[in-house]
Amino acid sequence: MNVPFVDLKTQYLQIKEEILQGINEVLDNTAYVCGKKVKKFEEDFSKLENAKYCVALSSGTDALHTALLTIGIKSGDEVIVPVNTFIATSESISLCNGKPVFVDHDERTFNIDVNKIEEKITNKTKAIIPVHLYGQPAEMDKIIEIAKKYKLYVIEDCSQAHLSEYKGNKTGTIGDIGTYSFYPGKNLGAYGEAGAVLTNNEELFNSMLRFRQHGSVEKYMHDSEGHNYRMEEIQAAVLNVKLRYIESWTEKRRQAAAKYNEQLANLLKNEIIAPYCPEYVKAVYHLYVIRAKDRDKLGKYLNSKGVQNALHYPVPLHMQKAYSYLKHKEGDFPVAEKCCKEILSIPMFPEISDEQINYVCESIKSFFD
Numbered sequence: 001m002n003v004p005f006v007d008l009k010t011q012y013l014q015i016k017e018e019i020l021q022g023i024n025e026v027l028d029n030t031a032y033v034c035g036k037k038v039k040k041f042e043e044d045f046s047k048l049e050n051a052k053y054c055v056a057l058s059s060g061t062d063a064l065h066t067a068l069l070t071i072g073i074k075s076g077d078e079v080i081v082p083v084n085t086f087i088a089t090s091e092s093i094s095l096c097n098g099k100p101v102f103v104d105h106d107e108r109t110f111n112i113d114v115n116k117i118e119e120k121i122t123n124k125t126k127a128i129i130p131v132h133l134y135g136q137p138a139e140m141d142k143i144i145e146i147a148k149k150y151k152l153y154v155i156e157d158c159s160q161a162h163l164s165e166y167k168g169n170k171t172g173t174i175g176d177i178g179t180y181s182f183y184p185g186k187n188l189g190a191y192g193e194a195g196a197v198l199t200n201n202e203e204l205f206n207s208m209l210r211f212r213q214h215g216s217v218e219k220y221m222h223d224s225e226g227h228n229y230r231m232e233e234i235q236a237a238v239l240n241v242k243l244r245y246i247e248s249w250t251e252k253r254r255q256a257a258a259k260y261n262e263q264l265a266n267l268l269k270n271e272i273i274a275p276y277c278p279e280y281v282k283a284v285y286h287l288y289v290i291r292a293k294d295r296d297k298l299g300k301y302l303n304s305k306g307v308q309n310a311l312h313y314p315v316p317l318h319m320q321k322a323y324s325y326l327k328h329k330e331g332d333f334p335v336a337e338k339c340c341k342e343i344l345s346i347p348m349f350p351e352i353s354d355e356q357i358n359y360v361c362e363s364i365k366s367f368f369d
């Protein structure tokens, strides 16, 4: 049996008619950028995430860049960011000429270790970016407490965590701004590049709205310089269809994770560690990441059995060439360095069948047998 890592085709076939209709409407309207469908998406997505304001954008990276420029990050400013995330999170700080300041992650949750944040704060620190990695919310109570104490902004990177909840609140508006990616493989994925920011702060909203479009709300009138970070109508048409299903797809991801947990239970003592999820969060399982003995061999074995797998992420950011200028060395972030050698992401998508889950688990068990 072949089990893909994600299966976008099966999902597309389920919603094909609605998608084609939506795209046809865009073509018939001949309005291709930031039109009615983008507006509708902003209304519906903010409602679903319990946010007052949404600005639809061209990618998750652009969303982070927009958020950080809007809160005023500039040359010399420091921004705290977990060392275990996709580079877009830290890259967006550098795009504003700021300095990413890495913090190790918590060994159980894989999110920023909130007990190691304060030691990294200096008089140049302006913001913290918690990343709700793999779809699991970070420890927001403690992060907000620290941010208040030191008067820092909090930008939540929700690119992997659409609809996730922390203590009954949707992530994304617990801090000042939430940033989203709708890259095709994400829980809510467009058919190309797309992203968004959410906020409850009207002033930040208006700044981000202007920044998206060359500092302008009224055509050819520019209050400031900005960028072209507009969302395309075709992407909004796709996202509007998918918004009708995202809650049920999220539930299916949770059910799939529960089945994995159950079936892998007898390996938990020695061979693998399953994702840890505190009872006060509702994770959305963008990824299902296990830690395993002999990870490299297990990954190869699963590939040979037709089970696709991946690493998120193979090298922590401080060991990437891109950040050699920060002069970190091995041993600076011991948890990330240890975990990156053990992690393995196994297939996770809403349409994964019981047979596929059984096959993945049987394959993992047969490796250890």
Ligand SMILES: Cc1ncc(COP(=O)(O)O)c(C=O)c1O
Pocket (backbone or CB within 6 Å): 059, 060, 061, 062, 085, 086, 088, 089, 131, 157, 159, 160, 180, 181, 182, 183, 194, 195
């Ligand atoms: C945690 C995180 N932040 C930011 C991004 C960037 O999003 P995009 O690819 O839409 O620019 C991603 C996408 O992979 C991500 O996983």
